Amino acid sequence: MIPVLSARHVEAAVSPERAVEAARDAFVAYAREEWSMPPKVYVPAYPAGDFRAMPALGAGHAFLKWVTSFPGNPARGLPTVSGLVLLSDASDASLRAALDAGAVTALRTGAAAVLAAETLGRQDAETAAVIGAGVNGRAAAKTFLARGRSVMLWDVDEQRARAVGDDLGADLASSREEALAADLLVTVTPGHEILLPKGSLQPGQHVSLMGADGPGKAEIAVAELARTRVFCDDWEQASHNGELVHAVEAGAIARADVTELGTVLAGLAPGRESPGEITSFDSTGLAIQDLAIALAAMERAGELDLPTLDL
Amino acid sequence: MIPVLSARHVEAAVSPERAVEAARDAFVAYAREEWSMPPKVYVPAYPAGDFRAMPALGAGHAFLKWVTSFPGNPARGLPTVSGLVLLSDASDASLRAALDAGAVTALRTGAAAVLAAETLGRQDAETAAVIGAGVNGRAAAKTFLARGRSVMLWDVDEQRARAVGDDLGADLASSREEALAADLLVTVTPGHEILLPKGSLQPGQHVSLMGADGPGKAEIAVAELARTRVFCDDWEQASHNGELVHAVEAGAIARADVTELGTVLAGLAPGRESPGEITSFDSTGLAIQDLAIALAAMERAGELDLPTLDL
Numbered sequence: 001m002i003p004v005l006s007a008r009h010v011e012a013a014v015s016p017e018r019a020v021e022a023a024r025d026a027f028v029a030y031a032r033e034e035w036s037m038p039p040k041v042y043v044p045a046y047p048a049g050d051f052r053a054m055p056a057l058g059a060g061h062a063f064l065k066w067v068t069s070f071p072g073n074p075a076r077g078l079p080t081v082s083g084l085v086l087l088s089d090a091s092d093a094s095l096r097a098a099l100d101a102g103a104v105t106a107l108r109t110g111a112a113a114v115l116a117a118e119t120l121g122r123q124d125a126e127t128a129a130v131i132g133a134g135v136n137g138r139a140a141a142k143t144f145l146a147r148g149r150s151v152m153l154w155d156v157d158e159q160r161a162r163a164v165g166d167d168l169g170a171d172l173a174s175s176r177e178e179a180l181a182a183d184l185l186v187t188v189t190p191g192h193e194i195l196l197p198k199g200s201l202q203p204g205q206h207v208s209l210m211g212a213d214g215p216g217k218a219e220i221a222v223a224e225l226a227r228t229r230v231f232c233d234d235w236e237q238a239s240h241n242g243e244l245v246h247a248v249e250a251g252a253i254a255r256a257d258v259t260e261l262g263t264v265l266a267g268l269a270p271g272r273e274s275p276g277e278i279t280s281f282d283s284t285g286l287a288i289q290d291l292a293i294a295l296a297a298m299e300r301a302g303e304l305d306l307p308t309l310d311l
Numbered sequence: 312m313i314p315v316l317s318a319r320h321v322e323a324a325v326s327p328e329r330a331v332e333a334a335r336d337a338f339v340a341y342a343r344e345e346w347s348m349p350p351k352v353y354v355p356a357y358p359a360g361d362f363r364a365m366p367a368l369g370a371g372h373a374f375l376k377w378v379t380s381f382p383g384n385p386a387r388g389l390p391t392v393s394g395l396v397l398l399s400d401a402s403d404a405s406l407r408a409a410l411d412a413g414a415v416t417a418l419r420t421g422a423a424a425v426l427a428a429e430t431l432g433r434q435d436a437e438t439a440a441v442i443g444a445g446v447n448g449r450a451a452a453k454t455f456l457a458r459g460r461s462v463m464l465w466d467v468d469e470q471r472a473r474a475v476g477d478d479l480g481a482d483l484a485s486s487r488e489e490a491l492a493a494d495l496l497v498t499v500t501p502g503h504e505i506l507l508p509k510g511s512l513q514p515g516q517h518v519s520l521m522g523a524d525g526p527g528k529a530e531i532a533v534a535e536l537a538r539t540r541v542f543c544d545d546w547e548q549a550s551h552n553g554e555l556v557h558a559v560e561a562g563a564i565a566r567a568d569v570t571e572l573g574t575v576l577a578g579l580a581p582g583r584e585s586p587g588e589i590t591s592f593d594s595t596g597l598a599i600q601d602l603a604i605a606l607a608a609m610e611r612a613g614e615l616d617l618p619t620l621d622l
Contacts, residue, residue: 004621006621038352038353038354041349042349043373044368045368045373045402045404048401048402051375051399051404053352055352055354055362055364057356062356064364064375066377066397066399068399068404070404073404076403078404079404082404082406084409084622086395088394090359090362092359092381092384092389093360093390093393093394094393098395098409100622310315310618311395
């Protein structure tokens, strides 16, 4: 009798504020090597998309997310990101819960985007913007709002931006340029097109690059990324499947140029060092973040009337 | 509304005979590169055991098995092998079914053991034996019986052997030596102890070595393995996590000495070449076999009254 948390259960159990805390704890535990994460495995089903098996180990649990990235799915009424999260007890191997992977992914992606922006952005940052109003862009905007910050939305599909803005109570940017100029910028696009060409970021800006999490994806030009102080969620993942791939291949950025966000949060490495720096955060999405969200959801499982999976 | 197949549903849907057919088809499709299999990922939780994420792609489906190997679990009334199999549509990413991983694993392990024995054993082989009467040993014995062959059982725990023998209608070997001398031998032990020291196998014997599927496990001495004609389920897996690890590290066996079973079944490589050869099959367990069992189960899903997982 394994509890099943559908998307609405996950959302009821974990607020965006709680997700930010959980993501922070996961980054710190990973930086301190208390939690671990074998490399994620891609199962290619191109051109439609890919499946990913993302394992993690932490807090007495073994974790697996089986999740998709099918960018063409929304056009046929299906989600880009879907699948199942499995949480097991690492001491006796028993399966403890199954959770909707889309909801867990959105919560932790929004949390990581905002956590990076708050950690690396200027202390006097005022404006925040999210470019891309899909499921995970919506989650990032919702997280900014939950943290008490107003946020501008922009999407190539204006209707979509408007629908999400109305739903969340977020403003629409008057133009892409206005959004791109925000002090705290989050990009959550499919990564097929460069949003940030050379010279587009201004001194003191921060950008959380959430869209490039697989082969061939990029939201920022290599030359522009090289202008920023670069942070990432995980060097191994980011240098193989994130924005950093292109910059590393071009020889523009090396391991020593990049700081993992967790080391900053754990006090092991400096974050932003001057108000004029441009900071960037390359997010590829970590299984340890998903694990933290799943554990946070389970803290509230007793309060929810959950269906079960009977094996 | 995703159908869930518990162990009893899987067993009702897929007979051992059907499992052998399915395993054969999977081996052939993999040898022909029609099906593919990214490397399985181990999530270590030692000393208790490990979790494995095993992906595969074939027949229009993406597949993931999240499964454990906790050898100490039976002593506390829990299964060594447990977890969940997830079957997804590779064209639209939708989750199609969740199945009990223990039942799928037992069916395909039994099927692979017997398929290898029938393919590589002497044509005039008479006696068959299974050493190790745990869940997967039981499945191998059941598969031999379903294929119309009598089988001897032996286990270090005689009570366990007797219980399984009574249940299946299989004979007990009078001694470990009698079992080890069978024409078609299947070993399904935890792999902590060498069952087959140097010189123990006789000309013309076949052994399917099913127990060694992870770090440090072995059922046969390197020197004895080197006396046999060596087959395996998958060179990559077997040379990293199977019996072959030790022999490859010792320089006793190289890639050119080993034939994958699928290439024999597909007619791409010879199997046994003389009645006096000793043949061995190193099984590490392939996700493609699990995929084939899951697909076979789904063929019968309409006939079963299945619970559902609602996301």
